[in-house]
Amino acid sequence: MPKPKIKICGIQSDEEVLIMNREKPEYIGFVFAESKRKVDAKIVCDLKKALDKHIKTVGVFADQPPSEVLNIAKICNLDVIQLHGRESINDIKKIKEQYDKEIWKSIAVKEKKDLQKAFDFDQNSTILLDSFSEQAKGGTGYCFDWNAAKNFSESRNYVLAGGLTPDNIVEAIKKLQPAIVDVSSGVETGGKKDQKKVKEFIRRVRTMKTSSYFLEFGGQFVPESLMNPLKELEKQYEAYKDDQAFKDEYLYYLKEYVGRPSPLYYAKNLTRHFNGAKIYLKREDLNHTGAHKINNVIGQLLLAKKMGKKKVIAETGAGMHGVATATGASLFNMECIVYMGEEDIKRQEINVFKMRLLGATVVTVSSGSRTLKDATNEAIRSWVANAEDTFYVIGSVVGPHPYPTMVRDFQKIIGEEVKKQIAEKEGRQPDVIVACVGGGSNAMGIFYPYLDLPDTKLIGVEAAGKGIETHEHASAFAKGRVGVLHGMKTYLLQDQDGQILPAHSVSAGLDYPGTGPEHAALFASNKATYTSITDDEAIEAFYLLTKIEGIIPALESSHAIAEGGKIAATLSKDAIIVINLSGRGDKDIHTVAELERSQTNEQN
């Protein structure tokens, strides 16, 4: 989950505004309710003149008539209205109708059952949890019992307030995982904002180590031999991910070598075909090497370079990650070994040949189901043996922490681009985003920047193979249980004893019995929906897109096309849907040709 944003509340003077400009919280609050920090519209208009334009302004009200709230909000052009009293759903509705910006509704928490009140308000208003006090409406300076709100972040994004200080903020975030933290007296000395305390508060939030868990999912379930190598990786990643030179280099290669930004293409023919929502395709298939996988590989290899590692290993299913890694290794002059299941080597022979051309060694994995799961086992085993000089480039948002977070960060450029591109084309954000889920990296990449926009529905598509009612599928959310594999706790296809079941999909890249832990958390908290598409439906979508748009999609991506089409057909023409076209289908020509041949034989 992302680090929370910061709101500093109770700003009253020019000096305090200057502190804010220097320390840059995401939000500042002006209190219009009865309080020792009360200001009026005129003061706020003056203060705003000097305020950094990137900082959003929140007006805090309590039980004031909607007309008064609206009047002040309009005069001051507030970005957020925070209602801190006993306002009703109707009051909120009234305000919302006339002021289409964010509304935060505060709830005073005395005990766990108070949290129920949050569900009276729909997802459009953000909930703020604050301490309960007989005397004051908020701003009490005390913490409420955090245990009461322990799992609240699973049900919605919320603002945490009440007694936060530089000393307790890290613990609070770890325990409660709020989306925004709100502080006032905790960063004051003598009733005035104290620059040192503000700075320290913000520093502690922003330099917090990324948690190894997404809710209860994730973790580091690996042999002890890998723990120090993982800690080292984590340390280096934390250091470089916010390093401007590192980011610039990453973006340089994505632009000049990979060919980003990838287009967001309005698929007119596909839209007409389904006769519903407007369908846009995010063209990751146009990236160098033909899929989204290269985004992540460039990031990880640059990190490997910084860490002085000259040898890299990777696992691959469809071979797209293997080809991307082999490509990057050739670009950065590294030795590369790719582990690939025997089954996948057969169905993706073009990619195997490409990897060898690029100078990589492809190791055949013949254990277990001989697919991606087993290739991953073998890559991890090899890493255990060689961790001292080898970097393991994982190809999806799976594996032990920090991989799921790191891979997502290297893929989130997909969603960030979509956000900009769709705003330019449509002047608004999409209603639905659809992506296929193997391990889940292309989906996480396009979903992540949308996690704080609840109006955009996120839909992940797993492979239903021959049908989720059969034993031959790869739908971990539909049919799996929470367990541990490949270093992470997540949803897995497994039998009663916990033996991992072989997955099946016509597309090698979705042929995986689990999903990344962040998807597990999105699933468990209903922040994304997961469906599945059968082999036959995917193949049909493969032909359809090829015939009517002249785009041959990867079989993995064909799953997203199929689901996207189904959804589009149910939506009105002014709805917008974005489908992540994660890769191109060149690698699958062989598989489809085989299918055609066997069908012709059957008919004869």
Place this chain on the structure above:
Amino acid sequence: MNRINQTFKELEKEKKTALITFVVAGDPALDTTEEIILAKIEGGADIIEMGIPFSDPLADGPVIQASASRSLKSGTTIKAIFEMARNIRKKTEIPLVFLVYYNMILQYGTKRFINECYGIIDGLIIPDLPFEEQKELIADLDQNQTALIPLIAPTSKNRIKDILENHKEHGFVYCVTTMGVTGIDVTFHKDLETYLRQVKEVSQIPVCAGFGVKDKEDVRRLSGLVDGVIIGSAIVNQIDAQGFNKESLRIFIEELKK
């Protein structure tokens, strides 16, 4: 006192190194496992480590992978393994230790798994549960009955103290001798001696070394350094290559003990 610690106490008096031998439960079938264990005891094994077969044994090399997969093909379940273990327990007081991947415990139900261990299984080796992830299990576990055996690797270094934090009384420490997975064609880590000495210095419980121990030669080399030696793939390989023969297994173990 836990059977493991009882055993080490007795061995210490005789100034002997413990021999811990491994077998995958159910390879080729569960009744053979019982015979294998009894033969090992006759040969002089001090502690029996029994692997619960898992479909994806991340920390194991080809020999034990193959053994686990033979066991699963024969239909081995955890339930049946517990039953066999209860049977063995009726016949012997030798310490029994499970090697079990964490998912198997989770799916069986942690509390239920632990409860079935009590009185029968004296220790748990969980190769994919580093100390950071142990909290949940330890909260439920009475280590006096069933000890969680901590694993230490040559790369653990600064982590050794933290790893041993929850292990000051029961069981033993399992020091992995190689960078890598279990197997017979692996070599000990280059800094093996220094590393084992370092663990011996801080550990308050017996220190044992395993992974890649092939023969008498290896056992002798380690004996001077640690309190016990764990031998796995080499035995699995012996049984697999020659077929299970009680007499030859007994002799194989006897030889190692010399």
